[in-house]
Structure formats: C-alpha cells, structure tokens
Amino acid sequence: MKFIVQWKGEPAMQQPAIERFMKTGGRPPDNVTMLGRWHAIGELSGVAIVEATDTSGLAEWVLQWGDLFAFTSAPALTDEELGAALAANQAASR
Template identity: 30%
Template structure:
C-alpha cells in the first residue's frame, strides 16, 4: 500500500531535524520502500511517498521523528490503482 506523508518542522527544530536526517537518512525499516522524498526550499516542510504492507512499519519509521516533526500520513492510490478501483465501483 502507498502512503503520502507530509511533514512540517518548526524553525526552532529545523537544524536538529536536518542533522538527524543526515545521520539516519530516510531510516525506512525492513519491508518498507521509500519511493521518494522532497523538501521545500525553506527546509521547513517535506513530502514522501512510501510503500508499506504493514502499518507497524510506518510506526517504526516515525519513532525517530515525532519529537521534532508534525507528520500527516494518508493512504493513496497510484494512477493504475485508482483506475482499477473506479472501474470496479461504477454505478
């Protein structure tokens, strides 16, 4: 399953977040794949797309970040998945 993650950091935590990111990288647990990461030019917000089969893997990912970031996680379809879903739910 794909998840879109939007995260925000406050200016007072930005430097610590960036240090931790340089140290840990995306820190994806085994069984989870990071499709991509993007940061705003202000370095105060970012977006990620990850693939995970177990929601516990998402919990493991966020253990290293919830003290510094506000994280919003949303399950999403890719385009093929959306077409498949919509074709099966016609009225």
C-alpha cells in the same frame, strides 16, 4: 500498500533535524520502501511516497522523528489503481 507521508517542523527544530538527517540519512525501517521523497526549499517540510505491507513500519518511522516533526499520512493509489477502483464502482452501480 502505498502511503503519502507529509511532515512539517517548527523553525526551532531545524538544527536538530539537520543533524539527525545527516547522521541517519532519514532512511525508513527495513519493512518500509521509500519510493520518493521531496523537501520544500525554505521550509522544514516535505513529502514522501512509501510502500509497506502494513502500518507498523510506518508508525515506527514516524515515531523516530516525532519529536521534531508533525506528520500526516494517508493511503495512496496510482492512476491505474484508482481507475480500476472507479471502473469497479461504476460497474457495481449499473
């Protein structure tokens, strides 16, 4: 399953966040595959798209950074996946 993960940190957390990122690369646990990650310029925030078979790895990753950032995460669908769900919903409504 794919997830959209967003984070935001306070300016006071910038230096500790930089140090941890440079040390670890911000890599997720082995059971989470990062499909892409983007960082906002001039803010301590960003977004990642990840894939995981369950939420345990996602929880582990968020907890590793939870002292520096506030996180939101939500399941995500591609256009094709959403299209299939919409088509099934329309067919069931007929």
